[in-house]
Amino acid sequence: MAPTLSPPRLLPSGDSAITVEFSRNIDDAANRRVLALDRELAAEPIAGITETVPTYRSLLVHYDPVQIDFDTLGEKILTLAQRPVPAAARTRRWRIPVVYGGEHGIDLEDVAKTLNTTPDEIVARHVAGDYRVAMIGFTPGWSYLSGLADSLHMPRRQNPRLLTPAGTISIGGVQTGVQCLAGPSGWHLLGQTAVRTYQLHRDPTFLLEPGDNVTFTPVDAKTFAEQDRAAEAGEFIAEQIAS
Amino acid sequence: MSKLVIASIGPASSVQDGGRPGAQRYGLVPSGAMDRLALAAANTLVGNEPFAAAVEVGPFGAKFTAHGSAVRVALAGASRNADIAGRAVAPDTSATLADGETLTLGFARGGSFSYLAIEGGIAGEPMFGSLAVNARAGLGSPYPRPLQSGDKLQTKPASGAAERRIELPATSDAPIRVVFGPQDDEFADETKKLFLDSEWKISATSDRMGYRLEGPVLKHLHGHNIVSDGTVNGSLQVPGNGQPIVLMRDRGTSGGYPKIATVISADFGRLAQIPAGRGFRFRAVSMAEAQAEARKFAELLRTLPDRLRAIESVDLNIDALHDANVAGHAVNAVDAGTWHAVSMAEITGPD
Numbered sequence: 001m002a003p004t005l006s007p008p009r010l011l012p013s014g015d016s017a018i019t020v021e022f023s024r025n026i027d028d029a030a031n032r033r034v035l036a037l038d039r040e041l042a043a044e045p046i047a048g049i050t051e052t053v054p055t056y057r058s059l060l061v062h063y064d065p066v067q068i069d070f071d072t073l074g075e076k077i078l079t080l081a082q083r084p085v086p087a088a089a090r091t092r093r094w095r096i097p098v099v100y101g102g103e104h105g106i107d108l109e110d111v112a113k114t115l116n117t118t119p120d121e122i123v124a125r126h127v128a129g130d131y132r133v134a135m136i137g138f139t140p141g142w143s144y145l146s147g148l149a150d151s152l153h154m155p156r157r158q159n160p161r162l163l164t165p166a167g168t169i170s171i172g173g174v175q176t177g178v179q180c181l182a183g184p185s186g187w188h189l190l191g192q193t194a195v196r197t198y199q200l201h202r203d204p205t206f207l208l209e210p211g212d213n214v215t216f217t218p219v220d221a222k223t224f225a226e227q228d229r230a231a232e233a234g235e236f237i238a239e240q241i242a243s
Numbered sequence: 244m245s246k247l248v249i250a251s252i253g254p255a256s257s258v259q260d261g262g263r264p265g266a267q268r269y270g271l272v273p274s275g276a277m278d279r280l281a282l283a284a285a286n287t288l289v290g291n292e293p294f295a296a297a298v299e300v301g302p303f304g305a306k307f308t309a310h311g312s313a314v315r316v317a318l319a320g321a322s323r324n325a326d327i328a329g330r331a332v333a334p335d336t337s338a339t340l341a342d343g344e345t346l347t348l349g350f351a352r353g354g355s356f357s358y359l360a361i362e363g364g365i366a367g368e369p370m371f372g373s374l375a376v377n378a379r380a381g382l383g384s385p386y387p388r389p390l391q392s393g394d395k396l397q398t399k400p401a402s403g404a405a406e407r408r409i410e411l412p413a414t415s416d417a418p419i420r421v422v423f424g425p426q427d428d429e430f431a432d433e434t435k436k437l438f439l440d441s442e443w444k445i446s447a448t449s450d451r452m453g454y455r456l457e458g459p460v461l462k463h464l465h466g467h468n469i470v471s472d473g474t475v476n477g478s479l480q481v482p483g484n485g486q487p488i489v490l491m492r493d494r495g496t497s498g499g500y501p502k503i504a505t506v507i508s509a510d511f512g513r514l515a516q517i518p519a520g521r522g523f524r525f526r527a528v529s530m531a532e533a534q535a536e537a538r539k540f541a542e543l544l545r546t547l548p549d550r551l552r553a554i555e556s557v558d559l560n561i562d563a564l565h566d567a568n569v570a571g572h573a574v575n576a577v578d579a580g581t582w583h584a585v586s587m588a589e590i591t592g593p594d
Contacts, residue, residue, distance in 0.1 A: 060473025
């Protein structure tokens with residue numbers, strides 16, 4: 001009944017890591033297989049693996065070549081990777097408050113113009129989305145979400161900005177994202193959240209996990225300011241809701 | 244209270260240790276010493292754990308003053324002039340500063356980073372098990388940023404143990420070994436040949452995030468944007484201008500440029516020590532050879548204590564030692580004016 005899954009490509013990333021590539025593209029089915037393999041490796045650890053890093057289309061497996069070699073590890077990974085992908089069980093769902101537009105989302109108006117609609121409609125489309133954390137990368141807590149509506153797809157900026165604010169909620173290409181730390185970005189800035197996906201001295205330090213589900217809910221600037229103070233004091237702000 | 248006070252220090256100097264692996268899935272890079280062998284050698288000299296926190300001293304000079312008691316230290320890595328109150332300190336040896344004495348380090352010669360290990364370690368609050376500085380993530384202890392003049396490192400009083408030297412394998416100018424991949428199929432065979440046949444130089448706009456290379460332009464087969472995937476230490480990514488960037492210890496955990504090859508782990512520290520502007524080459528090796536070298540390197544790290552030796556004479560001729568160490572190498576021409584920080588956007592790619 002279940003079709004045989006195609007084997008991923010095992011690409012060497014030096015002598016201490018394997019890139020297990022399921023697709024060259026941003027591909028939801030491939031991302032599900034990445035996350036499923038990541039879960040398999042967590043449930044049935046292979047001696048020598050030191051950590052795994054899920055991305056959209058591949059799982060980077062770091063390992064200690066003193067303990068296991070490329071061929072032996074590759075074979076074990078291939079076996080696991082071809083198991084049927086279980087329906088994502090026990091995924092967590094978060095509701096993240098966002099203040100859209102104005103100084104908090106300086107590209108909202110331009111995005112609306114480019115897509116021939118109103119800022120309110122852009123917000124409505126973004127809030128309607130049901131997203132999944134496809135990967136976390138680049139800088140601590142930068143969460144890349146899949147599930148952006150086709151009607152919000154647009155190319156990244158020609159000139160990336162060198163500095164965008166902490167908590168920025170943005171769109172770029174077919175993705176949307178929650179950025180934690182201030183930093184460079186070539187995406188379009190729609191809004192800002194008080195949620196810290198990465199915060200030192202808080203338990204847990206990292207709020208979101210790859211595979212978590214995320215929805216956004218609009219808040220006004222005053223609420224954002226209150227939430228920002230609470231978040232600074234260590235509150236999650238993001239609300240975990242039943243799946 | 245025993246302290247080592249930083250009387251002066253150049254940029255690109257920070258507290259580093261073995262790093263904090265385990266959170267790359269959350270976008271947190273491990274950081275840690277650029278040259279792990281040198282870190283481990285310095286720590287071994289003063290009886291610390293091999294990957295305990297030490298001061299990673301960048302290409303420029305620095306001065307450290309002992310306060311509160313005598314402080315015992317050891318220096319390994321890039322060779323440089325070093326003295327304590329006028330007494331020369333040889334590379335790869337331990338030495339003790341009496342209370343109030345100052346250790347003066349000159350510019351790095353024939354390398355970029357030296358490691359100053361302190362007997363008893365550096366007191367600090369580990370985050371994810373490490374004191375290593377990662378300024379972007381606000382991590383590092385006792386200071387979550389590069390070191391500055393006036394900073395104080397708390398430690399323990401010198402034990403009075405006999406000073407030691409450590410006998411390390413001779414440094415090598417052999418080509419830096421790489422294994423191709425993960426995206427070498429984004430490059431034509433003649434481009435891969437050009438990569439191996441050419442001389443490369445590390446640009447002065449390099450730092451702990453990435454080393455930009457200068458050499459022939461490497462053309463992509465299908466453009467320079469790929470969907471971001473994970474990076475490792477030594478990933479050789481090729482952005483749109485065709486000039487590779489080697490990702491170093493403070494890299495982004497993911498990146499969107501094709502990676503033609505990866506520096507083998509046993510040669511990473513050697514690459515990290517190549518001074519900006521000096522020509523070098525790459526050589527491709529098989530996975531089997533790379534992993535055999537990784538096992539040999541691990542064995543070298545494990546057996547460092549066996550390489551400790553008594554210091555036969557305290558009247559070492561420091562100039563002769565330096566001449567021996569830097570033979571054949573030009574003096575590092577980098578200075579504070581040309582050593583630029585690199586922007587994260589430039590280093591990591593389109594995402």
